[in-house]
Amino acid sequence: MDKTPSRDDEENTGFWSILSHPAVFDSIQRLMGNRSLFETIVRDYMPKRSGIRILDIGCGTGSLVSVLPEGVDHVGFDISPRYIAYAAARRHPRSRFFVERVSEISPERLGRFDVVMAFGILHHIGDDEARSLIDTAAALLGKGGRLVTVDAARVDDQSALARFFMDRDRGRHIRTPAEYLGLFSDRPFSAEGKVLRGALRIPMAHCVVRADRL
Ligand SMILES: C[S@@+](CC[C@H](N)C(=O)[O-])C[C@H]1O[C@@H](n2cnc3c(N)ncnc32)[C@H](O)[C@@H]1O
Numbered sequence: 755m756d757k758t759p760s761r762d763d764e765e766n767t768g769f770w771s772i773l774s775h776p777a778v779f780d781s782i783q784r785l786m787g788n789r790s791l792f793e794t795i796v797r798d799y800m801p802k803r804s805g806i807r808i809l810d811i812g813c814g815t816g817s818l819v820s821v822l823p824e825g826v827d828h829v830g831f832d833i834s835p836r837y838i839a840y841a842a843a844r845r846h847p848r849s850r851f852f853v854e855r856v857s858e859i860s861p862e863r864l865g866r867f868d869v870v871m872a873f874g875i876l877h878h879i880g881d882d883e884a885r886s887l888i889d890t891a892a893a894l895l896g897k898g899g900r901l902v903t904v905d906a907a908r909v910d911d912q913s914a915l916a917r918f919f920m921d922r923d924r925g926r927h928i929r930t931p932a933e934y935l936g937l938f939s940d941r942p943f944s945a946e947g948k949v950l951r952g953a954l955r956i957p958m959a960h961c962v963v964r965a966d967r968l
Contacts, residue, residue, distance in 0.1 A: 759878065764878045764925060764926065773924060776834075783817065787953075791954060795902060799902045800869060807826075807865070807866070808829070808868070810873070812856070812873065813832050816840075816841030830849060831859065838852065867899065870890075872901065876905045877905040885937060899967045900965065901965040904962050905961055906960055908929065916957045944965070947961050948962045950962060
């Protein structure tokens with residue numbers, strides 16, 4: 755099974771190859787302030803009841819786990835074997851990690867989830883694979899379950915500096931908020947989008963999609 759993203763989807767050559775080192779990726783994410791973005795999303799979009807199960811698609815090095823409340827059961831998967839090895843070595847007691855490509859996941863073996871998080875992954879995958887992510891979430895969530903996606907977004911009033919960062923992002927599919935929402939058309943979700951500004955220490959807008967399973 756090929757575990758390498760296509761170059762049309764994710765840039766991993768030249769300068770970007772250093773990001774394939776999990777510790778480097780982690781440090782850069784921390785410098786950009788990803789922890790406070792995780793906290794905002796968990797606070798505003800995660801159900802507050804205890805004992806919930808979360809599937810974290812494109813979990814990277816598993817950093818989301820550090821902001822999850824006690825008692826949450828977490829399963830993460832990512833295409834990168836190095837990120838998954840790093841995440842697993844952190845030995846989070848309530849997390850399990852797997853190497854999987856979004857379009858090759860077999861949902862049956864994962865069980866049911868209350869929340870599916872897709873943090874920073876839609877902008878790394880093309881429309882077909884993004885729809886397959888949404889279909890996987892639909893298969894794993896019961897009625898009222900929630901898929902939350904968070905990605906850098908192209909907005910009308912963005913600065914030249916924001917454009918500079920987006921044009922150089924490793925993910926080759928940064929979309930507009932309308933394009934992210936459009937991925938949900940004809941899917942069994944009620945979806946709404948919100949634009950966040952200043953969520954990270956670099957001047958990029960983000961689009962959060964909250965999609966509730968119908
Ligand atoms: C911007 S990183 C976000 C990582 C993590 N969610 C976080 O917020 O720290 C995008 C992640 O998507 C993963 N990825 C890219 N294409 C993928 C695919 N087709 N299937 C699964 N994971 C993929 C990358 O390996 C990377 O870890």
